[in-house]
Amino acid sequence: MTVHRSDYTPPSWLVDDVRLVFDLDPRHTQVEATLSVRRNPAAAPPHAPLVLDGEQLELLELRIDGRALDAGAYRIDERSLTVDRVPERFELHTISRIDPQANTALSGLYRSNGGYFTQCEAEGFRRITWFPDRPDVMARYTVTLRAPREACPVLLSNGNLVDAGSLAHDPRARTDGGADRDDREWHWATWHDPFPKPSYLFALVAARLVATERRLRTRSGRDVLLQVWVEPGNEARTGHAMDSLERAIRWDEQRFGLELDLDRFMIVAVGDFNMGAMENKGLNIFNAKYVFADPHIATDHDFAAVESVVGHEYFHNWTGNRVTCRDWFQLTLKEGLTVFRDQEFSADMLAARSEDAASAASARAVKRIEDVRVLRSAQFPEDAGPMAHPIRPDAYEEINNFYTVTVYEKGAEVIRMLHTLVGRDGFRRGLDLYFQRHDGQAVTCDEFVSAIADANGLALEQFRRWYSQAGTPRVRARGHYDATARRYTLELEQHCPSAPGQPDKVPLHIPFAVGLVGFDDGRDRRLRIGERVGDQTRALAFRAGETGEHTAVLELTRARHVFVFDDVDAMPIASLARGFSAPVVVEHDYDDTALARLAAHDSDPFNRWEAVQRFLVASIVAVLSGAEPAQRCAPLVRTIGALLEDSALDPAFREQLFTLPSEGFVAEQLTVVDPGALRAARNGVRRYLAESLAAQWADAWSSHARREPYSPDPVSAGRRALKNVALAYWVDTQSDDAIDAAVAQFDAADNMTDRIAALQALLHTGGERRDAAIARFAERYGGEPLVLDKWFALQATMHRQPADGPVLQRVRELMRHPAYSARNPNRVRALVGSFCNGNLAEFHAADGSGYAFWSEQVLAVDALNPQIASRLARALDRWRKFTPDRQAKMREALERVSAHRPLSNDVREIVEKSLAA
Numbered sequence: 025m026t027v028h029r030s031d032y033t034p035p036s037w038l039v040d041d042v043r044l045v046f047d048l049d050p051r052h053t054q055v056e057a058t059l060s061v062r063r064n065p066a067a068a069p070p071h072a073p074l075v076l077d078g079e080q081l082e083l084l085e086l087r088i089d090g091r092a093l094d095a096g097a098y099r100i101d102e103r104s105l106t107v108d109r110v111p112e113r114f115e116l117h118t119i120s121r122i123d124p125q126a127n128t129a130l131s132g133l134y135r136s137n138g139g140y141f142t143q144c145e146a147e148g149f150r151r152i153t154w155f156p157d158r159p160d161v162m163a164r165y166t167v168t169l170r171a172p173r174e175a176c177p178v179l180l181s182n183g184n185l186v187d188a189g190s191l192a193h194d195p196r197a198r199t200d201g202g203a204d205r206d207d208r209e210w211h212w213a214t215w216h217d218p219f220p221k222p223s224y225l226f227a228l229v230a231a232r233l234v235a236t237e238r239r240l241r242t243r244s245g246r247d248v249l250l251q252v253w254v255e256p257g258n259e260a261r262t263g264h265a266m267d268s269l270e271r272a273i274r275w276d277e278q279r280f281g282l283e284l285d286l287d288r289f290m291i292v293a294v295g296d297f298n299m300g301a302m303e304n305k306g307l308n309i310f311n312a313k314y315v316f317a318d319p320h321i322a323t324d325h326d327f328a329a330v331e332s333v334v335g336h337e338y339f340h341n342w343t344g345n346r347v348t349c350r351d352w353f354q355l356t357l358k359e360g361l362t363v364f365r366d367q368e369f370s371a372d373m374l375a376a377r378s379e380d381a382a383s384a385a386s387a388r389a390v391k392r393i394e395d396v397r398v399l400r401s402a403q404f405p406e407d408a409g410p411m412a413h414p415i416r417p418d419a420y421e422e423i424n425n426f427y428t429v430t431v432y433e434k435g436a437e438v439i440r441m442l443h444t445l446v447g448r449d450g451f452r453r454g455l456d457l458y459f460q461r462h463d464g465q466a467v468t469c470d471e472f473v474s475a476i477a478d479a480n481g482l483a484l485e486q487f488r489r490w491y492s493q494a495g496t497p498r499v500r501a502r503g504h505y506d507a508t509a510r511r512y513t514l515e516l517e518q519h520c521p522s523a524p525g526q527p528d529k530v531p532l533h534i535p536f537a538v539g540l541v542g543f544d545d546g547r548d549r550r551l552r553i554g555e556r557v558g559d560q561t562r563a564l565a566f567r568a569g570e571t572g573e574h575t576a577v578l579e580l581t582r583a584r585h586v587f588v589f590d591d592v593d594a595m596p597i598a599s600l601a602r603g604f605s606a607p608v609v610v611e612h613d614y615d616d617t618a619l620a621r622l623a624a625h626d627s628d629p630f631n632r633w634e635a636v637q638r639f640l641v642a643s644i645v646a647v648l649s650g651a652e653p654a655q656r657c658a659p660l661v662r663t664i665g666a667l668l669e670d671s672a673l674d675p676a677f678r679e680q681l682f683t684l685p686s687e688g689f690v691a692e693q694l695t696v697v698d699p700g701a702l703r704a705a706r707n708g709v710r711r712y713l714a715e716s717l718a719a720q721w722a723d724a725w726s727s728h729a730r731r732e733p734y735s736p737d738p739v740s741a742g743r744r745a746l747k748n749v750a751l752a753y754w755v756d757t758q759s760d761d762a763i764d765a766a767v768a769q770f771d772a773a774d775n776m777t778d779r780i781a782a783l784q785a786l787l788h789t790g791g792e793r794r795d796a797a798i799a800r801f802a803e804r805y806g807g808e809p810l811v812l813d814k815w816f817a818l819q820a821t822m823h824r825q826p827a828d829g830p831v832l833q834r835v836r837e838l839m840r841h842p843a844y845s846a847r848n849p850n851r852v853r854a855l856v857g858s859f860c861n862g863n864l865a866e867f868h869a870a871d872g873s874g875y876a877f878w879s880e881q882v883l884a885v886d887a888l889n890p891q892i893a894s895r896l897a898r899a900l901d902r903w904r905k906f907t908p909d910r911q912a913k914m915r916e917a918l919e920r921v922s923a924h925r926p927l928s929n930d931v932r933e934i935v936e937k938s939l940a941a
């Protein structure tokens with residue numbers, strides 16, 4: 025069933041209070057719900073029927089104002105409960121039975137390692153009890169959990185603990201006639217959340233857990249208790265998550281004036297989880313992957329990811345929870361904004377830990393580069409394929425399919441553009457106004473933009489098109505320098521490609537940050553800007569970007585603009601879209617010399633990196649069309665060599681410079697993709713860089729290989745990153761010295777970053793030493809599921825070496841490994857997901873074996889967990905990008921899945937949209 029944004033109507037019935045009593049049992053959990061319901065006078069006609077959502081619930085009792093309803097007074101179908109005649113205001117009382125043990129979809133109430141956990145976003149609450157399960161119905165919750173004390177010593181829900189105590193025995197005997205009553209000791213706890221919230225923010229946890237705790241005084245002087253709950257034995261791994269939480273709380277107070285509003289804030293780690301983490305009010309539930317940070321099992325990258333996800337979920341407390349979404353089409357209202365906030369948080373934390381101002385700027389650039397890499401290698405392809413949608417979609421079959429990189433990451437770019445347009449202070453004013461107007465409400469994206477606009481005296485009407493138009497805009501830049509007139513002319517044309525259901529596009533409002541870099545001296549020029557309209561040139565008020573006085577933020581609003589820069593004393597090179605000021609593709613014909621200059625001199629570190637990326641992409645594409653690396657790549661080698669030697673550049677930044685664009689990103693630049701050829705070309709360039717600079721890579725490796733104890737701080741992490749990228753290049757030369765060095769690092773490492781980097785480098789060699797290292801790694805970490813995930817993923821993404829069999833064969837063998845389970849999302853993502861989404865050349869093997877594997881796995885996983893299956897199904901959505909023989913095989917695989925019954929809505933939407941278009 026298609027849900028349309030334009031069909032929104034306010035809820036007919038509102039719920040003010042909810043009382044829930046859970047009697048927790050693996051197969052027969054009982055949920056008693058008491059709702060105070062009233063007709064929404066603004067929306068519902070006087071005799072509107074009451075319709076509640078409910079799925080996979082067995083209704084045991086139904087009362088209105090204490091009276092049981094006759095069988096004829098209500099109707100139940102697969103997804104709802106309807107009562108035709110109800111009073112204006114009443115108390116609804118239901119008792120339902122659910123089976124958490126059978127819940128392999130991990131939506132609603134489910135089991136993980138003996139405990140009980142919930143996941144309600146987006147529509148999981150209806151799998152717990154009958155309810156108007158939509159975000160614009162906000163209620164106050166009081167929740168009692170009852171469970172056997174021995175099995176579930178810890179009972180948690182949202183808000184504050186009211187009271188707790190013991191029970192002699194299983195309380196379900198009341199309604200069950202004692203059928204499966206047990207004689208163990210039970211206990212109970214009651215929680216109350218004072219903040220009205222939508223049902224998707226409800227949570228409970230009942231499990232054997234222990235907490236680490238910290239007490240904190242908020243800015244206004246309230247004392248709060250912070251807890252991180254994990255399984256016993258993992259306490260020592262929670263320090264970094266707790267520190268990150270404290271930093272997030274402080275940061276939101278300082279940067280946005282937003283304070284923690286609860287007496288208690290809890291984070292719970294769980295091993296089975298569909299996504300990264302969930303912002304349930306006061307009771308965040310996290311994939312364990314984003315909680316545990318111990319140098320022996322977590323890499324520097326994992327440390328950063330924990331900080332960022334802890335921040336993200338915490339920041340939702342205001343952007344998402346205090347002000348929530350009116351309907352799910354508005355998802356980017358909370359997600360785009362909260363991603364923007366977590367990105368800024370991470371950037372500020374990196375900057376704060378830097379040694380000086382220059383390092384702080386470069387650390388911010390590193391964070392920006394990482395975020396842009398994700399956007400360009402995942403969101404740009406999505407925006408160019410059959411699943412393309414605006415950040416605020418117009419229609420969906422299954423809302424779970426719209427938790428996308430577009431809604432999250434492009435959504436964050438849209439917020440960032442607003443921030444650029446109104447400036448840091450203007451953005452703060454806008455956010456203040458947003459909370460002043462909408463605290464406690466469920467609102468739309470439009471209301472957010474209006475708050476930013478009104479607080480800054482702007483209309484931002486054209487800017488709103490970013491919310492409705494899909495596809496990545498392209499900005500074509502043409503520059504011309506007139507030496508006699510000392511004038512540089514820059515013509516900028518925007519073009520928005522068509523997307524599914526959106527053939528015609530209108531120009532967007534694009535903040536385009538520009539600087540002029542001297543071709544000879546590499547120095548930024550002062551900017552005196554005019555805009556030519558017809559044959560008039562009018563001066564433009566100079567709007568300096570927050571990156572400095574030599575960067576101007578040009579505002580593109582029409583299909584074509586011509587800007588003129590006067591008093592330019594020497595030939596410049598345009599540095600375009602500095603800091604990646606908009607989520608667009610910038611087309612400009614830089615030649616190798618211009619790129620080399622920008623790589624060496626651009627004062628904007630992002631664009632320095634961007635120049636190197638352009639250089640790399642151009643080289644890979646040239647080699648792909650037949651050029652010899654030795655002929656094509658000499659200028660590139662000189663540029664990379666010089667940057668490698670430039671010790672004024674921070675190591676973390678240099679590592680970014682040397683990390684090649686992903687195969688996926690390069691594939692986007694091509695019209696037809698032959699993944700094997702693409703991999704050969706990219707590896708050819710890589711190998712050439714490795715061999716041409718072999719001695720420097722070896723040197724960079726040894727000079728950054730410090731023998732000091734591990735510390736996860738960004739400066740040490742940066743050194744490790746540079747050291748390890750150097751090692752990877754060096755090992756790529758296949759020299760014995762390099763391989764010895766990698767094996768030695770693998771064995772001697774005192775931290776996961778260095779150990780796994782050495783193993784990763786060894787994967788680019790063949791033979792026994794590689795295989796021995798792979799085996800030793802598994803022996804060492806056999807008891808660590810999160811580390812085994814890395815081990816699975818590493819092998820699933822291996823490039824096949826000459827003496828190897830197909831990687832798919834290895835993947836199939838690994839699926840028989842005792843640690844593998846199709847029920848655990850992290851395992852499926854690590855092995856099957858990494859192979860299908862992260863090993864382009866092997867997955868797209870010409871014989872179609874990858875596609876057969878894909879259809880078999882999509883169907884197998886779909887029977888257990890549709891959300892995870894549907895993510896996997898996305899691996900084929902760009903099938904039209906590939907060579908014709910592959911397209912035919914992919915279409916066949918898609919049709920096979922599409923015809924299969926049963927098939928979830930989740931997977932059906934993906935395969936049908938892939939086949940259409």
Ligand code: TRP
Binds near residue numbers: 300
């Ligand atoms: N709101 C969560 C976040 O972005 C995302 C999330 C967690 C989610 N679990 C989910 C979304 C399950 C859909 C289904 O922080």
Ligand code: ZN
Binds near residue numbers: 336
């Ligand atoms: Zn989120």
